Amino acid sequence: MCEDRQPRRRRDPAATRTALLRAAAELFAERGFDQTTVRDVAARAEVNQALLFRYFGSKQELFAEVLSHNSEALLDSVATQELPRRILENVLADRAGSGAEHTIVAMLRSFSDERAARVLRDELGGSYVERLARLSDSADADLRADLVLAWLFGIGMMRSVLGKEPLAEASDEVIVGYVTRAVSFLLEKSAPSEEED
Amino acid sequence: MCEDRQPRRRRDPAATRTALLRAAAELFAERGFDQTTVRDVAARAEVNQALLFRYFGSKQELFAEVLSHNSEALLDSVATQELPRRILENVLADRAGSGAEHTIVAMLRSFSDERAARVLRDELGGSYVERLARLSDSADADLRADLVLAWLFGIGMMRSVLGKEPLAEASDEVIVGYVTRAVSFLLEKSAPSEEED
């Protein structure tokens, strides 16, 4: 008799792991950590859900893996670029599907989770801010950089998560242009540092 | 014999409702919609949790009530003021505890929930943007206003939700000063409207 019970997936641990990571990255970006179940991830990866625990131990660890895996790629891309303009393009590029861009959205959607918040705040924030702060020589360069970062996150949030119009449909170039110009005085070197009363 | 079974709360439907609303507003702001359980809310309100459903029908409706109730107060406070400076102060004031300020944080923490996202995007975003857009007379005033709103939300997120330093500890005045100045060129009237190549 025909056996329809055979395991569909030929034994391939690496492929299985990758499939789970991919599916998880997508779903966390689409729905956030809480709203994504391990069964969802396994289903999209077309993998038995017990394997998720075999390979990653727990949902939390899977999440951490997604974050670290993709945020490394994200940081690499940032490291090779130098302007807030470039960074912003990176945050804006939620259409492009290399996976790394998903990550910011996933974190924005999941930052009620402590781990996502930590990565967003420390790792990513730290690296971005470090680069941004170099663009200014004022005493509070870090604060200024934080403000810029807040803007980038806010824009990403309103575009990808809220879908707020007209911002969501605006071209990257226009947004980059505005933000770059508005922010220029925050990040310029040798600011006049004139305090307003 | 002593009866320790008597209901602590004297019959007072209005007070019960209010207590539930208050507790819910606090908890949604602290943890977000998903991470808040109806048992949490009832416990903080010191109310039997079945009453939550008696008064609000469902957790979703309670959430909606919190949002609409407090965002009205929020919009009122905005309506009496006129500058993005004021709006920003409002977003920043998560310490002040009138309840209305909680709301933005609650929404920022819960916007994976469709309802929170909707309020954030449509009602609040709509009203803020309307006021902000009036400050500019350029053709894309709405987009510029969206960008400003994104900044305000981003700052609120990084301060209240992520707790990113040094932004979280920075004084409101400093932040307001920077943002107001950086944003001024976005929102000024009769902008030169010179396109960059």
Place this chain on the structure above:
DNA sequence: GAGCTTAGTAAGCAGTTGCTTACTTCCGTC
């Protein structure tokens, strides 16, 4: 081909969730 390791599977457990139901008790009205 025997035997071992391990990828993959099916089933289900224990805890939590939002919500309901059947009940008790308060309190104004007559």
Place this chain on the structure above:
DNA sequence: GACGGAAGTAAGCAACTGCTTACTAAGCTC
């Protein structure tokens, strides 16, 4: 004081969650 509606309570249901376990079978070594 009886009574009836409404406020408040206790208990639990059904669904879902992350995770585990006991198992099957694939594939490498010899």
